[in-house]
Amino acid sequence: MTVDRIAQLRAEILERTRELVRLREAPKAFTPGQTTVPYAGRVYDEEEVAAGVSSMxxxxxxxxxxxxxxxxxxxxxxxxxxxxxxxxxxxxxxxxxxxxxxxxxxxxxxxxxxxxxxxxxxxxxxxxxxxxxxxxxxxxxxxxxxxxxxxxxxxxxxxxxxxxxxxxxxxxxxxxxxxxxxxxxxxxxxxxxxxxxxxxxxxxxxxxxxxxxxxxxxxxxxxxxxxxxxxxxxxxxxxxxxxxxxxxxxxxxxxxxxASGIDNTCKKRFEWQLGELPKGYDHxxxxxxxxxxxxxxxxQAAIGRAQLKKLPAFIQARIDNWNYLRAALAPLEDQIEFSLPTHATAWNPSGFTWVAGKPMVSPSWFGFMMLVRPGARITRTDLARALDAAKIGNRMLFGGNLVRQPAFVQLKADTIGAGFRVVGDLAGADRIMNEALFVGTYPGLRPEYLEHMTSTIASAVQG
Ligand SMILES: Cc1ncc(COP(=O)(O)O)c(C=O)c1O
The missing domain is CATH 3.40.640.10 (Type I PLP-dependent aspartate aminotransferase-like (Major domain))
Structure with a gap:
């Protein structure tokens, strides 16, 4: 009797949970410049929340x-x-x-x-x-x-x-x-x-x-x-x-x-002798x-299992979004240098040209990276400000050239540890630090978000 009641209560709670998420996550109106367009974020529906609640x-x-x-x-x-x-x-x-x-x-x-x-x-x-x-x-x-x-x-x-x-x-x-x-x-x-x-x-x-x-x-x-x-x-x-x-x-x-909650998987729990411990010390x-x-x-793992089911669609959306941005921003090539996948030599609207004899690579893009050319009308930071003003999420390539970060400068100055070593120049890393910016490719980018991103970038760069 109690068991039945417990099962019934669980089913009710999960059904209510799903309903709540459906209501709360209904698509909202988009107003360019007012609606925030994140560079990335959670993409989920009732499945993840129900999985998390059920596990709780x-x-x-x-x-x-x-x-x-x-x-x-x-x-x-x-x-x-x-x-x-x-x-x-x-x-x-x-x-x-x-x-x-x-x-x-x-x-x-x-x-x-x-x-x-x-x-x-x-x-x-x-x-x-x-x-x-x-x-x-x-x-x-x-x-x-x-x-x-x-x-x-x-x-x-x-x-x-x-x-x-x-x-x-x-x-x-x-x-x-x-x-x-x-x-x-x-x-x-x-x-x-x-x-x-x-x-x-x-x-x-x-x-x-x-x-x-x-x-x-x-x-x-x-x-x-x-x-x-x-x-x-x-x-x-x-x-x-x-x-x-x-x-x-x-x-x-x-x-x-x-595993947690389990004892004696090795079947010799009180038979080991390791280090200088007495034989039989509890393994x-x-x-x-x-x-x-x-x-x-x-x-968390329960939520992750629901996410894993969506992963193939998430990956495809990231690829599609990157391709959309690349094609729409192609006219800005004189001002912006665009990323290429490793082993690609050029982009064209029907795909990439690949280095002969190397495998093709298919990035599941985390973001869409751009290098604002040194002679461009605006700087990378100007572009970041324009994107911020239009409420479009943008990021630098994380820490840029890490050896220029305070933590690494301090490491070099400190006597503790051997510090780090640099091989050759870091001109490429410095270019990334000075010129790179990325915007999102995540599956939550609706078509109107992508259009707002490309038109904002174009007007910032072209004036
Ligand atoms: C390349 C790379 N490695 C590691 C991490 C750290 O991951 P977490 O934020 O889960 O600690 C990040 C963070 O985004 C990352 O970009």
Missing amino acids: LDFWLTLGPEGEAFEKELASLLGVRRSLLVNSGSSANLVAFAALTSHKLGDRRILPGDEVITVAAGFPTTVAPIIQNGAVPVFIDNDPITGNARIDRLEDAYVPGKTKAVMMAHTLGNPFDLGEVTRFCKDKGLWLIEDNCDSLGSRYGEAYTGTFGDLSTQSFYPPHHMTLGEGGAVNIVSQPLLKTLVESFRDWGRDCWC KYIYSHLGYNVKPLDP
């Missing part, structure tokens, strides 16, 4: 059945061994990098003072974990047109015996040259961490980005391709041991791999690493 009613709270299902679904969508949920993309980068410092990796572990090649312009928490773990980031320049690392600088950055890994992001959804980078890492025996936070659904050739490195990371913060509110994931690509290590760093550094409280606790909650 279960009140499991910590990562549980929904989390486990989400991890399997994400891993199978990408085609990786495993995906592990964390509470942000930054946490994903942190635990992915920390995993590679584990003593369980023997000679291949990354030790304090070892070097890691990365790219100068981008998001700070792609680089911060390198420093936080005592290693030294070695910055190479960006190609300002693709936004990605200049792979011709990789060899110069490499120091035998010191360089241990490459860790960088696919900029704004545009895959970096995975062909060359994976070949370089293989030749030199380096780890590769792909920061795939802005690139879920991008393809390099046939395969998804995030499936080429040893590890890759996702962010599910609202502007990203799908959202859990806060959230992220580490994808385990190359070897099963990495799953145990990432999980250990995610879960307090423990040696035990029992649940044995710590093989200095870890964190960066797990999200189960209701």
Whole structure:
């Protein structure tokens, strides 16, 4: 009787929830210049809210059945061994990098003072974990047109015996040259961490980005391709041991791999002897690493599972929106230099021209990047102001040239740590810092928003 009543109440609550969302989210009128056009944001309907509420009613709270299902679904969508949920993309980068410092990796572990090649312009928490773990980031320049690392600088950055890994992001959804980078890492025996936070659904050739490195990371913060509110994931690509290590760093550094609420998965809970602990010390409280606790909650995973179902449509909308903006803004080419996907040499209304012999890439665009040419009628900042005045969301390429950020200037000045190293000039990263701006491509951009964006940009640039 009570069970029936509980089921009935749950059904009623969920039906009311769905009705509330349908009413609240009905399309609103658009007034150019008054309605805000964000550069990105949550795209959801009653499905996500009902999934979240249903999970809250279960009140499991910590990562549980929904989390486990989400991890399997994400891993199978990408085609990786495993995906592990964390509470942000930054946490994903942190635990992915920390995993590679584990003593369980023997000679291949990354030790304090070892070097890691990365790219100068981008998001700070792609680089911060390198420093936080005592290693030294070695910055190479960006190609300002693709936004990605200049792979011709990789060899110069490499120091035998010191360089241990490459860790960088696919900029704004545009895959970096995975062909060359994976070949370089293989030749030199380096780890590769792909920061795939802005690139879920991008393809390099046939395969998804995030499936080429040893590890890759996702962010599910609202502007990203799908959202859990806060959230992220580490994808385990190359070897099963990495799953145990990432999980250990995610879960307090423990040696035990029992899921939450479960004891004795290893069937030897009181038989281990590790470190200098007495034999039989409870495996649940044995710590093989200095870890964190960066797990999200189960209701977030429930929301994520509803989002995953929409991901193919979200990716297509991002591609369509980028194509619309590119075609509509083509007449501004003398004032604005537009991004190109890696391995493309030119855009034309029917597609891209590709470098012969290289795979085609299909970016699942995070944004539409423009470089305002130095001789243009207005500056990048003028364009940003014009977009702001028209209530159109716009962003710089995150931190621009990171070595010019106060945190990195301070790092250089401080005596703590080895700081960082720069290889060659960073002219491309400086161009991005001075000239780049991006607007949205996210699936919530209605046709009238896109039209307002292009007409605002055109009148700002042409006067
Ligand atoms: C390339 C890249 N990596 C990592 C992150 C961090 O993700 P989160 O905001 O979920 O910590 C971001 C943030 O947007 C990002 O753009």
